[in-house]
Amino acid sequence: MTDLCLFCGIIAGTVPSVKVAEDETTFAFMDINPGSDGHILVIPKRHSKDLFEIPDEDLTAVTLAAQRIAKAAVAEFGADGVNLLNCCGADAWQTVFHFHLHVIPRYLDKTKDRLVLPWQPGTPGDLEAIDTLGSRLFTTLDGQLSEALE
Ligand code: AMP
Numbered sequence: 001m002t003d004l005c006l007f008c009g010i011i012a013g014t015v016p017s018v019k020v021a022e023d024e025t026t027f028a029f030m031d032i033n034p035g036s037d038g039h040i041l042v043i044p045k046r047h048s049k050d051l052f053e054i055p056d057e058d059l060t061a062v063t064l065a066a067q068r069i070a071k072a073a074v075a076e077f078g079a080d081g082v083n084l085l086n087c088c089g090a091d092a093w094q095t096v097f098h099f100h101l102h103v104i105p106r107y108l109d110k111t112k113d114r115l116v117l118p119w120q121p122g123t124p125g126d127l128e129a130i131d132t133l134g135s136r137l138f139t140t141l142d143g144q145l146s147e148a149l150e
């Protein structure tokens with residue numbers, strides 16, 4: 001619980017919200033600026049700033065709750081698909097610094113759906129850069145795994 005955190009305020013009930021689900025570890029409510037009809041946020045009750053800070057058990061619980069809520073939302077609202085989104089860091093569009101997963105139902109009917117991708121899917125990348133970055137990350141992750149096993 002952080003006094004200045006908007007989402008901690010929602011969990012405490014001092015900030016109003018439209019609740020859609022709650023369990024021991026997680027809380028889910030409607031997003032006030034929905035990207036599509038039925039846009040929901042799923043959060044851990046325990047405060048964590050972001051993806052890098054959230055403990056394993058809270059991340060697991062939020063992800064499983066988001067899956068359950070996504071299935072129910074698609075069925076209930078007659079959506080054609082759903083996006084899960086997490087923003088980690090201000091430069092990655094995070095605006096509220098209490099970890100949350102967006103559950104965004106998607107519709108062929110664009111009167112219900114205002115989401116557009118910020119890049120053009122299918123634009124070919126630089127194969128050399130893809131290979132270089134992938135190899136660098138593989139080496140780093142492989143090294144971390146070896147260290148953990150030592
Ligand atoms: P992000 O940009 O990923 O940090 O997402 C923060 C989300 O919180 C945005 O989609 C906002 O519309 C939503 N939001 C902010 N304040 C509230 C609120 N009081 N109730 C519900 N959703 C909110």
Ligand code: ZN
Nearest residue numbers: 005008047098
């Ligand atoms: Zn918080």
